[in-house]
Amino acid sequence: MLLWSLLVIFAPLSEEADWLTLEAPSVVFEGDSIDLMCQKKKDWWKIQTVVYYRDGKQLQFPDKVSSVSIPRAAPRDSGQYSCSATARKYFLPRSKSSRSVGIEVLELFPRPVLTVSSYRPTEGSPVTLTCETRPSPQRSNVQLQFCFFRDGKALGSGWSSSPELRVPAMWTEDSGSYWCQAETAALTVRKQSLQSQIHVQRVPVSNVSLEIWAPRGPVIEGGSLVLLCSVAKGTGNITFSWHREATRASVGRKTQRSLSAELEVPAVQEGDAGRYYCRADNGHDPVQSRLLSVRVRSPVSHPVLTLRELGPQAMVGNVVELHCEAQRGSPPILYRFYHENVTLVNISVPSGGGASFNLSLTAEHSGNYSCEADNGLGAQRSEVVPLNVTGTIGCRRDHVTARVLGTLCGGLGFIAAALLCYYGSHKIAGGRSAPHAPRDASSANPQESTHASSLPDIEELQPDYVNVGPIDVVYSQVWSIQPPENSANTRRMILENKDSHIIYSDVKET
Template identity: 60%
Template sequence: MVELSKWLKAPLPTEKFPPKKAQGCRAGSQSSVVAGYSFFKDGHTLRSDWSSPEFWISSIRKEDSGYYWCEALTASHSVSKQRHQSYIQVQTENQRIPVSGVFLETQPQGDQAVEGKMLVLVCSVAEGTGDTTFSWHRGDTRESLGQKIQRSQRAELEIPVIRESHAGGYYCTADNGYGLIQSEVVNVSVRIPVSHPVLTISTSGAQAFTGDVVELLCEDKRASPPILYRFYHENVTLGSTSVPFGGGASFNLSLTTGHSGNYACEADNGLGAHATGRTSPMSPSCHYAKLRLVRPFHGFSSPSGNRS
C-alpha cells in the first residue's frame, strides 16, 4: 500500500478564481512506486492512468466549478485512494471578458466632416471588461493619434479643428490584456465651405456699351460641390446657377441703360450660414465689381456728309 502524505493539492474551498486562467491540481506521494494517477470531478473521470502527478485545466470556466479529487495506482495495480475532496469555485462576479467587436465611428459621419469644425473619433467594443487601452491611428501611415485607458466599452478622441489634410482612413484598437483587436478602417472626407468667391466681368472691349453682352463669372476654387452661385445688380437678384461638380458659374447679361452700377455674386454650398449681398456688403461669401456703362456716340452729319 502506498502511503500518501497529501493526495490532492488544490485551492482552498474559500478561494475563487477568474475564468480563462490555467488552474491545476497535484497528487503527491512519499513513495516512488506509483505507476499512474487519475483525476476526478463531481464523480466524472477527467484523466485516468496519467503519468504526471499534475493535471491542468488550461482555460478554466464557470462550469468548471465543483469537487475535485485524485487516485494513485501502484505498480502492483493496487489502488490507494483518499476520499478527500477539494471544492474549486470559478469567480464570476468580476469576470474578465476579452474585448471583441471593436468598432470605429466618427461624429459627424465620415462624409459630412467640415473644414474648421471638430471631428470626434469614437472607438467602442461590443464586449470586454476591466481597464481597456484604446488607440487611434491613421489608416495610410499607421500614425498614432492618441491613446486612452478607461474602464469602459467606449472612448472618444477629439480633433478640435479639422483640415483638408485630415481626409483619409482611420482605425482604432482595443486591448484589455487578452490581446489587441483592431477595427475596420473608416474613411473621412473633408468638405470645404465657401470662403471668398471671385467675380469677374468680361466685356468684348475696353468699355461696355448698351446692347453689348457681358459675362459675369463667379468662382470659389476651394469650396466643395455642389455650389449654388447667385448674381446681383445693386442688391437685386439677376439669377442663379448650380454647379454640381465644382468650379465657377457664369451669367450672361445683355446691357441696357439701367445696367450701370455695382454687381455682386454669392457662393453657397450649404456648409454654414452665409449672408447675401443684399444684407451684408462685407459678406465673405460675396464679391463685388463695378460696371460703368458708356452710351454709343452716334455723332452728326455735316453738310458734306462726313461724320465729325
C-alpha cells in the same frame, strides 16, 4: 522525650488528607478567564510556595501566590488542574498536593467558513463573500463582527457586523487568496477561516466599431472631431488606439475599464480628412474595426467678381461675362449673381471652382454688381463692381462697326459695278425702258455717276435697325443705284427703290 515530640508534630499530617484543595470552574467558554485558587484548611501551618499543574505539567505562575487567573481561555486550556504547596510549622517543612479538578473550555463560536458565490467569475461580474459561523446556543447573545481579506489586505471598510461582503465587479487583478475572520465585539475571541482561491476569467474583446461624433453636424474645418471606438464584448482594462490608413501610425491611445473610448481632435483641418480605423486590446489578440471615411468640409471664402467685356467698351449690344469664384470652400457651391441687390441668376457648381454667365448689355444694365458663394456652411458676398453702359440703339459707333464699314467700302465699287452690269443686261434683254431717257451703260460718264450717287442725304440712308445677335455678326444694307438722266429726280428715285433692292451680308469679326 524528643521522640514523643516528633510523633506529636507529624502525626496530624497523615490524618489530614484534604488539607490542600484547588478551587476552579469546571466549565468555561473560550474568552472567559479561568480563576485558580490553591487553598489550605485553617490551621497553624503557614504556606510558603504554591505550584499549579495542568495534566501533570507545571504552569508558569509566581510561586508565592495562592490564586492565579488565565485571562482568555481557549480550548487548548482544557485539562486536569491541580496545585501543590509547601508549608512550615516551627522549623518543620511540610508539602502537600491537591486533588485534580477537570476544566473544559467550550467554543464560543465555531471556526468560520468562507463561501464564495463563484470561484471562477467572469470579469465585470459581481461576487458575494460569506463568513459562516454562529455563537453557541448557551451564549446566543454574543455579538460577532467580521472582516474579509485578500492576500493579507482587508477588503471593503474593514470590520463589520454583516457576515457578507458583495464585490460589485471582479477584475483580473482581483484574483488571489481570500479568507475571513470573526471575532466578538469585546475582542476576546478571534477566529480565521481557511483560505480560498478565486481566479477571475477575462472575456476577449469582439465586434470593434468606429464612429464619428461631431457636436454640430458635419465635420467642419476648425471645429472639433470626435472618433468613438467601442466594443460589443470585452472585460478588464481595454487599450483603444486610433490609426489613419494613409500612415498606419497611431493618432491616439487610451487605456480604461470601459467598452468605449473617445478621441477628440479639437481643431480639425482639411488635411485630417481620410480613412481611419481603431483597435481594441485587453490582453488577448487585438481586434480592428472597419475603415471609416472622414470628410472635412471647409466654409467658402469671400468670392471675387470679375466683369470681362468682350470688347473694348461696355456699350449697348455688347456682351459682358460675369465670373464669380471663391478660392476656398468645399463643393458643391451655389453662386448667386446680383444687380443692385436683385438676383440675376443662380448657378450651382458641384465639383468646385467658379461660375460664369454672359449678359447682353442694354442701357438698363448700368449699376453695381456683386455675387455670393454658399456651400451650406455660411454664405460669403463679394465686393461691389460698378458697370457703366454707354451708347444708344439709334446711333452706334463701336469699333466693330468701323471695321465692318472699312471692309464694305473696299468692296463697294465692285458690288456697284456688278449691279449696274446686271441691270443693264436685263433691260436690253427684256426690252424695258427706264421712266426717263435711257442711257447706255458703256457711254455713262463715271464722274457724273459718282456725283449723282452722292446726292442722297447720308443720314436718311442710315439703317433703322441694330445688331441683336452674337457680337461676331454684323448686318449691312446696300442699295443698287442707277442714276437717271434727270439729276433733279435722283433723290426721289433712290427713295422709291431703296426697299426693293436690299442685300444683307454678314461679316465675321476679325
